[in-house]
Amino acid sequence: MTGGSDPASLGERAARLAAEAHAAGYRRLVLLAGSRPWTHRCGEAMLRAAADPASALWAGHAVPDGVPSCPPDGLVRYLGSETSCLIVDAHDGLDPDGLGAGLGTVRAGGLVLLLAPPLADWPDHPDPQSARLTVDGWAPEAVAGRFIRRLRRILAEDPYTVVVEEGGTPAEAQALPHGPAPAAAGDRRCMTADQAAAVAAVVRTATGHRRRPSVLTADRGRGKSAALGIAAAEILAERGGDIVVTGPRRSAVDAVLRHAAGSLGVTVHRGRVAAPGGGSLRFLLPEELQACDSPPALVLVDEAAAVPTAILADLLRRHSRIVFATTVHGYEGSGRGFSLRFRGVLDAETPRWQEIRLETPIRWRPGDPVEAVLFRALLLDADLPAAGSGGREGALLLERLDRDRLLDDEPLLRDLFGLLVHAHYRTRPMDLRNLLDGPNLFLDLLRQDDRVAGVALSADEGGFTGDVAQAIWSGRRRPRGHLLPQSLASHVGVLDGAAARALRVMRIAVHPELQRRGLGTRLLGELAERARDAGYDLTGASFGATPGLIAFWEQAGFRPVRLGIRRDAASGTHSALMVQGLSERGDALVDRARGRMARDYPVQLADPLARLEPELALMLLRGLDVPEPSETDWLDAVGFAHGHRAYEVSMAGLHRVALWALADPACAAEPGERARRGLVARVLQHRPWADAAAAAGEAGRPGLVELLRDAVRGLAASRAPADVRRLAARIAGEADYTSSS
Structure with a gap:
């Protein structure tokens, strides 16, 4: 198959490529690399020769007449639809998520036309999509071109991808094999x-x-x-x-x-x-x-x-x-x-x-080369690496990786990305681009027996001064890429929080076969030591809060300072911010943030966090420095506990007693689990009686009231002031006497 690189010749070639792809039951990918005007002319000529323009889709800004189009980052919205030809204009930016979604819309016999700058210039081409990776304090040029360099190599090496450069002789591509015909569905409504x-x-x-x-x-x-x-x-x-x-x-x-x-x-x-x-x-x-x-x-x-x-x-x-x-x-x-x-x-x-x-695709036959090259380029099939033998502390090695090395070590890139994919359900192709190109990121590997046992992706954040730091605190500035110090300042309310130098752990993963051996805690510990030596004030993380994750980060020395008041739409969890001080300044910031949480969190539990799971609410409450109840509070609680005062007239005292007791780590198992859930759901969150009773495993209000009274009696007997304990004992004795009489 021969021809020039002018639009007319490429139009003829496109028709032959489409016919071959249709006969094989596959699609064909064509990379047109050159100036924007040339790639547009050639792309339009190939589209009109190979497909009905009205059934195609063009992702970019400058779109020929009569061709359906979307913005460069709008292809994800077309998941589930079908096209005869897809044109992606990389001059306007390359969105990895959109590229994957768009290619999934092209049916058998269709062409995918990728319009790109000259191949030699492409990695350094100003890419509007790279703005999603930019970080305040780093110039746009700091966003590396590793993702594009790797993509360029994969497409050039793929035997079925047609590569055409402006002014060059179009390269030959391997003829498509004929895909195997899928087995008959046996159901007229179904395709396979x-x-x-x-x-x-x-x-x-x-x-x-x-x-x-x-x-x-x-x-x-x-x-x-x-x-x-x-x-x-x-x-x-x-x-x-x-x-x-x-x-x-x-x-x-x-x-x-x-x-x-x-x-x-x-x-x-x-x-x-x-x-x-x-x-x-x-x-x-x-x-x-x-x-x-x-x-x-x-x-x-x-x-x-x-x-x-x-x-x-x-x-x-x-x-x-x-x-x-x-x-x-x-x-x-x-x-x-x-x-x-x-x-x-x-x-x-x-x-x-x-x-x-x-297993069987609907729009193309099994073995489609476009799907295969897409999986390689976006690592959609990256799987867990083989685990090390485990157990030998001396075999563990923490290594900070130069990300340029990943361009020459595809197996290593697949291993660490596969580990991240398994650990984080929302890992997307854009995360691969960020991992390779993000300007403020560090990549650390925990190796065991020369295998990847764990990985951490962390970000250099903060260090804002003067008016900028104050503008972040007041909410007038939201610097891109500085989540931890920004949240500490604007959400927690620590005035100079944005001034702290922080290392935020964005992702951390340990191989499933090596978990529960302390490797994750060790990885975080070594990262913290390195950050301390490098002059950072804080390290921390923000993640969807679950009891297991809170316990993991607490074990590693981190403390919660904030819980988001709204659930994330995708994960259904509240976002927790947990931090660890690495300097005197950092320790002071953590103390102030914890003080703010001790003041704000109990109030939030009664309103925006009223539906928070009691187990999680208890974990975040534990260790907060909340005010000790007064003697009057204890008297109200004792009056309720021994049956002489109604719950509604004892609420204020009960709230302060329950809050103080549940925040005390020494009270972790006192009262029992069901009673702790009831105290959280009814006394702290003010849930309706039926809802709170269900949370505590009770059938209704009477059972929950008795559960709460029993819990408060136990707390008063062990934790109330001496005078209150004596009063409680006397009331209890009188009640016993009255009952026996």
Whole structure:
């Protein structure tokens, strides 16, 4: 296949490439590298020769007439749609998430045209998307071009990618093999046998034995969401009933609703599909589903990897007929971490669950070279590295990595990124670009027997002075890339918090086979020592708070100074900020921040944090320096505890007693766990009686009142002032005497 690099010749070549791809059942990627005008002319000529422009999609600013388009960073919105040709103009910036999402829309026989600056200049080309990686205090040039250099190499080495440079002779690309034809589906509604098996599994979950959930896993483009919609339509047509589909947001489940509506011959209206014969499929957010009084007949959870494991586990316990579906290698986060974490929950709660893996792609045949090169370029298939032998302290070595080395050591890059993907469910392709190019980042590896045992990605932040620091404190400035000192100043309220030099741990991961051996704590300890020697004031982290994570960071010497008042829309958790002082100045800042939290957190528990899980509320309360209750407070508490004063007239004293006792680490096991949950839910969070009783494992108000009275009696007997203890003993004795009389 020969020809020049002028638009007319490339148009002819595009037609031949598209015909070859259509016959093979594959797609073809073409890299056009040169000046912006030349790549645009050639790209338009190839598009018009190879596809219907009206069914294509162009991501960029300067778009030819009659071609659907989106902004350079708008491709993620097209997940689930289909195109005949995709044009990505890298002159306007390259969004890794969008590139992955966009390529997933192109059907067999389609071309992907990547328009890029001259190959030699591309890594240093001003990329508007790199602005997402810029950090205040670093010049734009500090954003490295490692991601583009690696992408350029992968595309140049790929035998099926057509590379055409302006003014050069177009390189030959290997002819496409013919992909294997997929097995017949056996179901006219389904495109593949995999999809038909998934539909049957969902129907079985809805109609067969209870407590046997199904888990559908698939890469993008395998028809997973369509299978959920087809199955929901079949169930509604035959049985009616109420089916709920949930996910991290409405847009994540639109494909399920569309396919259900299409199968039933109706339309989606406000997130609901009404079946002609009765029954409906409707969308609810996970928290809305948790609050439902009457459970639906079937629950479908799509994109389950983006829903917190704790919420998934709660849904699993609440609903006897439930299906979980997730993308394994996704562009918005990975499902591999979901599989790793949630499998244990399924085994424990519903041991007869079944997994259905959808392997066969819908829009192209298996073995598509565009998908293969995409997986390599974005590390969508990065997996866990082999673990070291473990146990030998001397075999552990902490190494700060020069990120330039990752361009020459692809296995190492895959190992450490695979470890991060498994540890953090929201790891996306943009995180790979940030890891390679972020200007203020450090990458530390914990090695064992020459294998990657752990990894930490940390950021250099803070050091603002004068008016800038004060503007950050007042909320008038929000410097990009300085989360820890900015939050310490503007959210916690520490006036000079932004002036601190801080090392923020952005990501940390230890190989699952080596966890619970102290390696994560050791990694954090060595990072802190290095930061102390380098003159930092603080180290810290911000993450979605769970009891396990709070305990991990506390064990490593970090202290909570803030809990976000709103839950994250994707994770369903509140964001915790935990810090550790590394200098006298840092220690003083931590003390002041803890003082602010001791003042603010108890008040927040009664309003914006009233729905916070009691176990987590207790962990964050413990160790705070809260005021000691007065003798009057104790007298109110004793009056309530011994049955002579109503709860409502003792509330203020009870609040101060409970707050002080629960904040004391010495009171960790006193009173018992159920009583501690009741004290938090009712006395500190002011939840309604029924809600607080449920949190404490009681049936209603009478049982909770008795539980609280018993708890306060115990606290008064061991912790109240001597005069109050004597009074309590006398009241208790009189009560015993009256009872016996």
